[in-house]
Amino acid sequence: MLVNIFVFVFGAIIGSFLNVCIYRLPRNQSISFPASHCPNCQKPIAPWDNIPIISYLLLKGKCRSCRQPISLRYPAVELLNAVLYLMIPSLLGFWIFDFGFYFIAYFVSALIVIAFSDLETEIIPDQPVFLGIILGLIYGALIGKLLDPLLGAALGFSALFVVQKFGAFIYKKDVLGDGDLKLAAFMGAYLYAPYLFLGLFLGYLIGALAALLLLAFKIKKMEDYIPFGPYLALGGLLTLLFGPQIINLYVIIYPGLGK
Numbered sequence: 001m002l003v004n005i006f007v008f009v010f011g012a013i014i015g016s017f018l019n020v021c022i023y024r025l026p027r028n029q030s031i032s033f034p035a036s037h038c039p040n041c042q043k044p045i046a047p048w049d050n051i052p053i054i055s056y057l058l059l060k061g062k063c064r065s066c067r068q069p070i071s072l073r074y075p076a077v078e079l080l081n082a083v084l085y086l087m088i089p090s091l092l093g094f095w096i097f098d099f100g101f102y103f104i105a106y107f108v109s110a111l112i113v114i115a116f117s118d119l120e121t122e123i124i125p126d127q128p129v130f131l132g133i134i135l136g137l138i139y140g141a142l143i144g145k146l147l148d149p150l151l152g153a154a155l156g157f158s159a160l161f162v163v164q165k166f167g168a169f170i171y172k173k174d175v176l177g178d179g180d181l182k183l184a185a186f187m188g189a190y191l192y193a194p195y196l197f198l199g200l201f202l203g204y205l206i207g208a209l210a211a212l213l214l215l216a217f218k219i220k221k222m223e224d225y226i227p228f229g230p231y232l233a234l235g236g237l238l239t240l241l242f243g244p245q246i247i248n249l250y251v252i253i254y255p256g257l258g259k
Helices: 002-027 054-058 073-092 099-121 126-142 147-171 178-191 195-216 229-253
Strands: none
Touching: 002 073, 002 099, 002 126, 054 073, 073 099, 073 229, 099 126, 099 178, 099 229, 126 147, 126 178, 147 178, 147 195, 178 195, 178 229, 195 229
C-alpha cells in the first residue's frame, strides 16, 4: 500500500514537470529557467501553489495573482501520469525498485508530452523523442537485446515514411508530418516488432474513428489538419499496457491466426 502511494505521488510530481515540458518545448523555451510562473500575469508560482493536483483544487482552478483560469490540462496530466505509473507494476511487473520501471516510466511520460504538445501546438518536440530512442537502445543493451530496439526504431520510421510518401503522391499534400515518423521510431525502440505494428495499427484505427467523429459533428472540415501524434501515442500506450491481451483477443475472435 505504501509503495503504491509513493508511486502515485512520484508520478504526480513528474506529471507537474511534464506540464512544463508540454508548454515550453514546442515553443523552444528552456524547461529549467525561469521558474514556474503564470503564463497570463507572469507572476512566479509559490511552492505551496505548485503541489500536483491538490493546489489546483485549493485554488479552484484559478491563478492566485490574476485570477485567470488555469487550464484543466495541468491536473489532468498530473493525474494521468500518476495513474499510468501505478499501472506499470500491476500490469507489467516492473516495480519501482527495478531499473526497468524507470525506462518504461520515461516511455509513458514522453508519450504524454508528445500527445498534449501536438494537440495544443501541432508540434511534436524532438527532445523527448530523441532522448527516448537513446534510452530505448540503452535499455535494450542492458537486457541483452540491442538488436530489437534498433530494428524496432528502423521499422517504425520506415513504415510511416512509406505511408507519408504514398499519401503525398495520392492526395498531393502532406498526410503525415516528420514528427510522426520520429514518434514511430521512438515507439519501435521500446515496443519492438510485432508489437510496434500493433501500436501503429491502433493509432491509425483510433485516429480514423476520431476524425470521423470530428467531421460528423462539424468540429473539423475535410481540409483541416488533425494532429496524428496523440492517436499514435495512445496506440503505443495501449500496446505497452495491454498488447498481449489484445493479440490474444484477436486470436480468439479469428482462431485461424494462431494456426
